[in-house]
Amino acid sequence: MARAFRLSLAIPVFDEETVVPELVHRVGDVLDRPAGGPREIVFVNDGGTDHTFGLHEQAAQKDPRFIVVSLSRNFAHQAALAAARDHVTRGAVLLMDGSLQDAPEVIPQFIDRYNQGYDVVYGQRVRSNEPWPLRLCYFVFYRMLAGLSDVSQCRWIQEVLA
Numbered sequence: 590m591a592r593a594f595r596l597s598l599a600i601p602v603f604d605e606e607t608v609v610p611e612l613v614h615r616v617g618d619v620l621d622r623p624a625g626g627p628r629e630i631v632f633v634n635d636g637g638t639d640h641t642f643g644l645h646e647q648a649a650q651k652d653p654r655f656i657v658v659s660l661s662r663n664f665a666h667q668a669a670l671a672a673a674r675d676h677v678t679r680g681a682v683l684l685m686d687g688s689l690q691d692a693p694e695v696i697p698q699f700i701d702r703y704n705q706g707y708d709v710v711y712g713q714r715v716r717s718n719e720p721w722p723l724r725l726c727y728f729v730f731y732r733m734l735a736g737l738s739d740v741s742q743c744r745w746i747q748e749v750l751a
Contacts, residue, residue: 594703596620597677598630598696601669602645602687604637609644615693616685617652622697631656632687633673636663 598616620628634642642659649655658676660669670684683699685691695712702710
């Protein structure tokens with residue numbers, strides 16, 4: 590049974606103008622499908638120099654679910670994620686990169702797990718085209734995360750996002 594909740598999707602972006610139209614379309618399409626409650630999508634432009642911000646502003650004029658924030662300069666990915674979290678107004682927050690390396694089409698799977706009663710749901714890319722040193726860093730990060738958290742209480746899904 591789906592629990593009623595309000596969902597915010599927080600997406601930091603940096604010079605992503607080539608994927609903005611597809612990102613807006615795919616995210617909007619995916620969030621039109623599941624039941625559950627109101628939705629909002631917060632795009633945070635991390636000081637990019639291309640037309641990403643303008644494209645997101647145009648999308649926000651057409652769809653009231655889109656909220657656009659622009660940082661004064663590039664503060665890096667984690668700061669943009671924090672800014673996105675600071676601007677969400679809904680209860681459940683889903684963080685996603687704006688590069689489309691992570692497919693918006695897996696969002697319903699996260700929502701399903703949330704509806705099953707899980708408080709925290711995260712995805713881990715299990716196949717990647719990244720260079721091996723970066724994949725090693727990811728491996729170490731997820732092992733540290735599992736070691737520092739109560740894994741029996743933390744539930745996650747693994748999706749092939751590549």
